[in-house]
Amino acid sequence: MSFIGRALAILRKDLQAEWRTKERLSPMVFFTLLVLLVFNFSFELGGAALREIGPGVLWSSYVFASLLGLGRSFADEHENDALDALLLAPGDHGAIYLGKMVGNLVFLLAIELLSLHFFALFFNLSLGFFLVPLLAVFVLGSACLASVGTLFAAMSNNMRLRELLLPLLLLPMIMPALISCVAATKIVLANGHFTELLPHMQMLGVYAVVFTVLSLMLFEYAIEE
Amino acid sequence: MRSTLVSYVLFAAMLIALAAVFLWVPTEKEMGIIQRIFYFHVPSAMSAFLAFFLVFIGSIQYLRTREEKWDRLALSAAELGVMFGLIVLITGPLWAKPVWGVYWRWEPRLTSMLITFTIYVAYLMVRDYGAQASQAPRLGAVMGILAFANVPLVYYAVDLWSADQQLHPPRNVGLEPTMEYAKWICYATFFLLLFHLVAQRMELARIESAVVRLRQKLDDA
Numbered sequence: 403m404s405f406i407g408r409a410l411a412i413l414r415k416d417l418q419a420e421w422r423t424k425e426r427l428s429p430m431v432f433f434t435l436l437v438l439l440v441f442n443f444s445f446e447l448g449g450a451a452l453r454e455i456g457p458g459v460l461w462s463s464y465v466f467a468s469l470l471g472l473g474r475s476f477a478d479e480h481e482n483d484a485l486d487a488l489l490l491a492p493g494d495h496g497a498i499y500l501g502k503m504v505g506n507l508v509f510l511l512a513i514e515l516l517s518l519h520f521f522a523l524f525f526n527l528s529l530g531f532f533l534v535p536l537l538a539v540f541v542l543g544s545a546c547l548a549s550v551g552t553l554f555a556a557m558s559n560n561m562r563l564r565e566l567l568l569p570l571l572l573l574p575m576i577m578p579a580l581i582s583c584v585a586a587t588k589i590v591l592a593n594g595h596f597t598e599l600l601p602h603m604q605m606l607g608v609y610a611v612v613f614t615v616l617s618l619m620l621f622e623y624a625i626e627e
Numbered sequence: 628m629r630s631t632l633v634s635y636v637l638f639a640a641m642l643i644a645l646a647a648v649f650l651w652v653p654t655e656k657e658m659g660i661i662q663r664i665f666y667f668h669v670p671s672a673m674s675a676f677l678a679f680f681l682v683f684i685g686s687i688q689y690l691r692t693r694e695e696k697w698d699r700l701a702l703s704a705a706e707l708g709v710m711f712g713l714i715v716l717i718t719g720p721l722w723a724k725p726v727w728g729v730y731w732r733w734e735p736r737l738t739s740m741l742i743t744f745t746i747y748v749a750y751l752m753v754r755d756y757g758a759q760a761s762q763a764p765r766l767g768a769v770m771g772i773l774a775f776a777n778v779p780l781v782y783y784a785v786d787l788w789s790a791d792q793q794l795h796p797p798r799n800v801g802l803e804p805t806m807e808y809a810k811w812i813c814y815a816t817f818f819l820l821l822f823h824l825v826a827q828r829m830e831l832a833r834i835e836s837a838v839v840r841l842r843q844k845l846d847d848a
Contacts, residue, residue, distance in 0.1 A: 563756055581784045602787065613773070613776070623768065624769045
């Protein structure tokens with residue numbers, strides 16, 4: 403099987419398992435809803451403040467949800483020693499990373515799009531017009547999260563205190579991407595001009611590419627027993 | 628023997644640097660005496676970045692060669708980078724209070740340093756609390772490479788985020804010649820201090836792992 407073929411096989415397996423159990427998707431969407439509630443009561447989100455802090459609230463809830471979801475992405479493989487079997491398969495282990503990373507990207511996007519409806523509903527936001535640029539921000543932002551997130555999930559999977567360590571590893575590393583995600587979302591919701599949006603999109607694109615490539619190279623070392 | 632010699636040279640360099648900073652350079656016109664913290668603040672920042680670069684080199688070399696000495700370099704440099712970063716984060720607000728009126732502003736250079744600092748604190752925590760002894764060097768090396776790749780991105784993103792709040796002077800601010808000399812003396816002293824401490828810390832790490840090996844041998848016997 404080619405590199406891409408093996409990555410696709412992993413991706414299909416993960417999506418299929420998730421489709422049958424929905425054990426990551428439903429808790430994560432519900433968790434995002436709960437975080438939105440917490441933020442609502444912390445900040446009284448309705449009204450004028452929404453456009454200022456709404457994007458930050460949205461991305462904070464996505465980041466927290468992704469910490470939960472990413473942590474699970476290798477835990478399932480760990481439980482039945484399935485990871486050992488995956489690692490026995492011939493060829494570059496980068497394919498495992500790529501398949502898992504795209505799978506995580508799909509999960510994150512699904513959660514973001516599903517919970518965006520709560521956000522729009524609760525805070526009386528009509529999304530129609532913003533949806534296309536917002537989707538672009540979501541795709542790039544989730545790619546950033548999934549790129550380092552998948553590698554760190556694989557790394558922390560073998561560690562003691564893994565639930566504690568994944569956020570410690572991931573949060574400082576994704577800070578530059580988070581800054582640009584929030585700024586870009588703010589510009590989109592404020593109906594800002596494309597030229598304002600561009601530097602942030604470039605930043606997210608560069609981040610996603612740099613860390614996907616680096617993670618592909620380093621995955622071998624992160625996973626070896 | 629060599630390290631004792633370096634200690635004496637370092638001690639002399641520190642005395643010279645202190646004399647240069649407190650006796651030789653003129654007091655800055657607008658900020659007054661507080662500006663002299665510059666001679667500690669800026670070299671500390673440079674030393675921190677140099678240390679992070681050493682973490683990067685040590686990490687790459689460890690993954691290539693699997694020789695323990697490279698891991699010791701990465702670990703020692705990370706600890707010292709965090710220490711010098713902490714000095715920057717302490718001297719920065721001390722300098723800011725009289726000049727900007729507050730200890731902390733979410734100003735780009737300060738914010739970037741804070742984020743970079745947290746990345747390397749996370750690196751140390753993962754090595755200390757998470758990884759088993761056998762995997763710590765390998766996972767640390769992966770993290771050390773990613774962390775260094777992130778530093779320019781942190782600076783770029785934070786600049787985008789708050790470009791209008793930039794309060795630090797541009798990079799090549801024209802200094803009075805004696806100030807320029809004093810700055811270079813301080814750079815040299817700080818770099819020497821960094822290298823000396825890294826060497827000491829590496830030696831300590833070598834002894835630590837030798838003790839662990841001896842103890843294992845005793846247990847096995």
